[in-house]
Amino acid sequence: MVIDSVAVGDPLEVVAGKIRALWKKSEDQRLAAALLLKEAKERVEAGEDPHLVSFASWCHAYLPERSKREIRKLLQIASAPDPKAALDKMRSDTREQTRRWRERAASREATFRDETTCGPSGCAANDAVWDWEPNGDPSKGGEEVDTGVEIDNSIAGTETGEHTRRHH
DSSP, X not given: OEETTEETTOOHHHHHHHHHHHHHHHHHHHHHHHHHHHHHHHHXXXXXXXXXXXXXXXXXXXXXXXXXXXXXXXXXXXXXSSHHXXXXXXXXHHHHHHHHHHXXXXXXXXXXXXXXXXXXXXXXXXXXXXXXXXXXXXXXXXXXXXXXXXXXXXXXXXTTSXXXXXXX
């Protein structure tokens, strides 16, 4: 089987070598794109094309699928004393930011898992905090109160009138 001219079924060592080569090619192309973009900026700003008022208009005309942020990043890489080191640093910073974001997301997920599901009789783990009373349940002596808020009982776990409270 062939996917985009890459043979599937090669020995794993060969596949690993191809992956490394493609990653290297991708990195080289990003550096080359950054350097070409810097050259284009210099040429546009020097007035080579009198029809283009600014580098921004050139980018809009010739690179419409690229965001201003991406163009700024490429120019930052190309303008660095060592573009390869600048690219490596950007990638390292992005990996670190992603790692920290994932840690925060895992922490939020752990907090979410610590939630207690409570029924009409209240929340034993949260009684000191919530003192939940079923005001809307006339069969329990409470009176129906119109809060002006509609409750969507289609959410999983709420069909039975259960509600969820966080531990504090």
